[in-house]
Amino acid sequence: DDVVLDDPDYFSHVIDGTTAVLVEGIAGDVRGTIxxxxxxxxxxxxxxxxxxxxxxxxxxxxxxxxxxxxxxxxxxxxxxxxxxxxxxAMAELGQPGCSVKVWMVVRGAPPAFRGFGVTDGALVYVRTERELGDGTSLMVGFGWDPTLLTVTDPPTMTLHLREFLPHAEVLATDLVDWNAEVESSGTWYSRPSNQGSLVGEFFxxxxxxxxxxxxxxxxxxxxxxxxxxxxxxxxxxxxxxxxxxxxxxx
Structure with a gap:
């Protein structure tokens, strides 16, 4: 939705305490042993x-x-x-979600930014998560190919981010790679193009x-x-x- 994506308040509402609060709340209802x-x-x-x-x-x-x-x-x-x-069939095929998530502390970013990049870049989506109050911003970026984000030190991520914001500087980073975690072996569900009608039948x-x-x-x-x-x-x-x-x- 172009109107929604152009709204600077989109993604501005976050869960108080992060999503960990949801997990802890659900776990608190479990009467058995986790x-x-x-x-x-x-x-x-x-x-x-x-x-x-x-x-x-x-x-x-x-x-x-x-x-x-x-x-x-x-x-x-x-x-x-x-x-x-x-x-x-789903067990054999799996699903192709393979995004890599990078958190960045950035200097020189506008107050609310959202950008979509070309598919051959290391980052294909970047947005401002929140202002940190010292002239810097917490930003999050997603890449489609884990091999393009094997190095995520601040100087390297500065080069990647400048594809979106030419004057930005990355001061600190943290990487989340679900593909490398045996508990997930991928990210959130993305529909594979070769599943066809299988998707509706599976659920x-x-x-x-x-x-x-x-x-x-x-x-x-x-x-x-x-x-x-x-x-x-x-x-x-x-x-x-x-x-x-x-x-x-x-």
Whole structure:
């Protein structure tokens, strides 16, 4: 939407306390134990219960399992029975989201800036996040190719940023590369061009006692790749789980 993108107040509303507040709030509602650093290697649906094994050779049994990890790590989990149909295809194909995010403390930037670059540049999108009060700004930039942002020291990022702001100077940087993190192996969901009608079929395809959730699995109307999509799919998964464990003999 050109009108929205031209609005300097677009992206000016942020969550008080950052998105960590949302995560902590959701975690606070969990009555069970949250195990961090626990990597599932197999999920075995045995009909009346599910067995999940970890890379530490630990085993957990449950009446139902919710799969909410990014779709790009599905291929590293052994499913019994095998995923079927669109879910299996998604596990094999993955999704192509590969953006790299760079935070920058910048001198010489206008109060509110948003820029779109050419696709062969290291940065394809840059915006002002907020003013820091000392004449500098916190800016965020995204690149489409991780290999173009292997060096992110201030002098190098100054050169990249000057493709947008010729007089800007980058004073400090911090890089977020989800592609290099084994927990994600990519960024937020982006629809692959070779999936075709598979996308619409995929989203509702929970099977047996395995319920699919997560932002990657959200249909278009639930904003895939966003926090909103993750929350919406979480609510949907909760309803499915209650239906499964509340059925006769569960």
């Amino acid at each position: 195990h961090l650093g626990w990597t599932a290697t197999s999920i075995d649906d045995r009909g009346d219960h599910v067995v999940v094994s970890s890379d530490r050779h630990e085993v957990v049994q449950a009446r139902c399992v919710v799969l909410a990890v990014p779709v790009n790590v599905w291929s590293r989990i052994t499913f019994t029975p095998l995923l079927q149909g669109a879910s299996r 509702g395809e929970s099977s047996g006692r395995l319920v699919i959730a997560g932002s990657d699995a959200a249909p278009a109307e639930l904003h895939p790749g966003s926090i909103e999509g993750a929350l919406a799919m979480g609510r949907r998964a909760a309803r499915e789980v209650l239906a499964i464990i509340g059925s006769v003999g569960s």
